[in-house]
Amino acid sequence: xxxxxxxxxxxxxxxxxxxxxxxxxxxxxxxxxxxxxxxxxxxxxxxxxxxxxxxxxxxxxxxxxxxxxxxxxxxxxxxxxxxxxxxxxxxxxxxxxxxxxxxxxxxxxxxxxxxxxxxxxxxxxxxxxxxxxxxxxxxxxxxxxxxxxxxxxxxxxxxxxxxxxxxxxxxxxxxxxxxxxxxxxxxxxxxxxxxxxxxxxxxxxxxxxxxxxxxxxxxxxxxxxxxxxxxxxxxxxxxxxxxxxxxxxxxxxxxxxxxxxxxxxxxxxxxxxxxxxxxxxxxxxxxxxxxxxxxxxxxxxxxxxxxxxxxxxxxxxxxxxxxxxxxxxxxxxxxxxxxxxxxxxxxxxxxxxxxxxxxxxxxxxxxxxxxxxxxxxxxxxxxxxxxxxxxxxxxxxxxxxxxxxxxxxxxxxxxxxxxxxxxxxxxxxxxxxxxxxxxxxxxxxxxxxxxxxxxxxxxxxx
Numbered sequence: 319x320x321x322x323x324x325x326x327x328x329x330x331x332x333x334x335x336x337x338x339x340x341x342x343x344x345x346x347x348x349x350x351x352x353x354x355x356x357x358x359x360x361x362x363x364x365x366x367x368x369x370x371x372x373x374x375x376x377x378x379x380x381x382x383x384x385x386x387x388x389x390x391x392x393x394x395x396x397x398x399x400x401x402x403x404x405x406x407x408x409x410x411x412x413x414x415x416x417x418x419x420x421x422x423x424x425x426x427x428x429x430x431x432x433x434x435x436x437x438x439x440x441x442x443x444x445x446x447x448x449x450x451x452x453x454x455x456x457x458x459x460x461x462x463x464x465x466x467x468x469x470x471x472x473x474x475x476x477x478x479x480x481x482x483x484x485x486x487x488x489x490x491x492x493x494x495x496x497x498x499x500x501x502x503x504x505x506x507x508x509x510x511x512x513x514x515x516x517x518x519x520x521x522x523x524x525x526x527x528x529x530x531x532x533x534x535x536x537x538x539x540x541x542x543x544x545x546x547x548x549x550x551x552x553x554x555x556x557x558x559x560x561x562x563x564x565x566x567x568x569x570x571x572x573x574x575x576x577x578x579x580x581x582x583x584x585x586x587x588x589x590x591x592x593x594x595x596x597x598x599x600x601x602x603x604x605x606x607x608x609x610x611x612x613x614x615x616x617x618x619x620x621x622x623x624x625x626x627x628x629x630x631x632x633x634x635x636x637x638x639x640x641x642x643x644x645x646x647x648x649x650x651x652x653x654x655x656x657x658x659x660x661x662x663x664x665x666x667x668x669x670x671x672x673x674x675x676x677x678x679x680x681x682x683x684x685x686x687x688x689x690x691x692x693x694x695x696x697x698x699x700x701x702x703x704x705x706x707x708x709x710x711x712x713x714x715x716x717x718x719x720x721x722x723x724x725x726x727x728x729x730x731x732x733x734x735x736x737x738x739x740x741x742x743x744x745x746x747x748x749x750x751x752x753x754x755x756x757x758x759x760x761x762x763x764x765x766x767x768x769x770x771x772x773x774x775x776x777x778x779x780x
Contacts, residue, residue: 339401348511349448350403352504354394356444357410359500360437361390374485382421386413407448411457415441419464427472432489435468436497443501447508530563530593537563537596540603545740546570548581550647552769554739555583556747558710559762565595565638566708566762567603571610579647582610585766586640586683587659587708594636602627602638602683616644616655616693620683624657628687637684641675641706645698645768652704655693658682662706663728666699667735672728703742704768705731710761711746716753726753739767 338347368384371377390413397406418437425431442458449457545554557566565588573580584606588595605623612619620642631637639659645652654662656677664673681689698704707727714722730749734742743765750763 344515348508352507353407353410353444353448354397356440356500356504357390357394360414360440361387361394363496364390376425379421379424382417382424386417389413407444411441411444411448414438414444415457415460415464419468422468423471428468429472430486432486432491432493434489434493435465436493438464439497440500443504447504534559534563537600540600541568542570546581548645548647549579550771551581551645552739552771553581553583553767554743555764555766556743557762557764558747558759560710560759561592563593563596564762565590565592565599566710566764567599567638568706568764568766569603569606571607573610573644581645581647583643583645583706583766583768584640585659585662585706585708585764586638587710587762587764588638589636598631598636598638598684601630602640606642616642616653617691620655620657620691621689624683624689624691625687627684631684637682639682639708641677643704643706643768645704647770650698650770651695652698653693653695655691656680657689657691660707660709660712662704663731664698665703665705665728665731665735667701667703667732668699670732672731698770700770700772701735702770703731703735703739704770706766706768708762708764710759710763711750711765713761714750714754714759714763715757717755717757722750722753739769742769743767 338350342350364383364387366383368380368382368387371380371383390410393406393409396402415438418435422428422431422433422435425434428435438461442454442461445454445457541557542555553570555568555570557564557568559566567584567586567588569582569584571582571584573582586599586602588598588602602623605626606619609619609622620640627638637658640657641654641659641662642657643652643654643662652664654675656662656675657680659677659682661674661676664675665671666673675694680691705727711727712722712724716722726749727746730746731742734745737745746765746767747763
């Protein structure tokens with residue numbers, strides 16, 4: 319059995335190679351090969367049936383299967399010469415549908431023909447395999463119509479031929495058995511081919527999953543592996559991705575000498591998420607890290623990064639919003655720049671005031687090469703809390719479709735202002751998770767909390 323199947327697979331491969339175009343997919347090659355095989359089988363059987371009817375003295379009945387074989391042979395020759403698949407497919411389905419009906423009519427009806435009309439079912443079955451589900455419906459409708467007409471004619475007419483019972487019974491067995499065998503064989507091969515395709519797809523999915531896992535590990539290593547320790551500042555940061563990889567980005571940058579007590583904090587959000595966004599995120603991280611260690615103020619650093627990124631992304635439509643802050647814990651100064659990002663906030667628990675750092679309409683990075691960016695500088699006082707997020711925090715939805723919103727986060731900051739930065743961050747993320755209540759996240763979430771503390775001396779440990 320295995321040898322027969324191996325030979326059959328070999329024939330299918332040869333047929334698909336001879337009848338297919340270089341642009342054909344594997345599925346198209348398979349359909350063409352199996353249709354050629356079906357046509358070849360039916361053509362051979364047509365000769366057998368035609369000769370059998372002629373030997374019984376039935377020239378009219380014999381002319382139909384022999385005529386089919388002749389027409390089918392010509393269509394096969396035409397197909398191999400021109401590769402005109404649509405014409406070949408429709409022609410084969412049409413003659414397979416019509417000729418059994420005509421043959422049954424010439425033999426005098428359903429009984430005397432041995433139910434030869436059942437061969438017509440191969441037409442809608444073939445259409446289902448070779449043309450698709452939608453195009454198969456008209457062929458099946460035509461088959462049903464022919465069956466109804468056949469039944470009506472069978473009731474209205476009397477048998478014109480009187481064949482031996484043995485011949486009639488043999489015809490039933492050959493017709494029903496032959497059609498059943500061919501239909502089963504074709505379906506078996508298609509199911510087998512589909513199983514092989516699914517197995518290959520599973521292997522590809524496994525490979526992609528392994529690649530995504532590796533990409534996730536690489537990207538996670540690009541994020542800070544610990545919160546920095548700066549005297550006078552209590553800092554906590556976290557990113558939660560909705561896929562294996564994401565487009566959210568945050569980083570802590572050394573600014574100046576360690577004893578100066580300065581740190582740069584960057585939070586970015588690449589448009590969309592997934593592998594392309596992760597690659598863009600890694601690019602921006604590298605550009606910012608390289609540029610921030612060189613000379614220049616905040617505006618110059620971001621402008622240079624934007625110019626380089628715009629050249630890289632060009633017409634891809636991708637961009638990145640950015641909030642970049644530099645904190646001087648010794649002199650209690652904050653410099654910040656917002657490039658199209660969600661507003662950061664500064665909460666002052668002493669005055670119970672909350673200020674949004676909107677950024678004055680600066681464009682995200684990667685949109686316009688000559689964009690200008692303006693930094694803002696202001697004093698900070700002990701007790702104040704700087705909160706930088708991405709829009710995935712605000713836009714988290716619950717089962718009712720309601721968004722978490724800014725106000726809920728503001729309330730959490732107020733209620734936990736006396737706690738440490740990591741405790742404030744934990745309270746916020748727990749509240750978001752409870753609000754989400756099992757709903758699958760649609761965007762990445764990044765949250766950085768910076769709390770200004772009183773200091774007696776300045777030291778820095780990274």
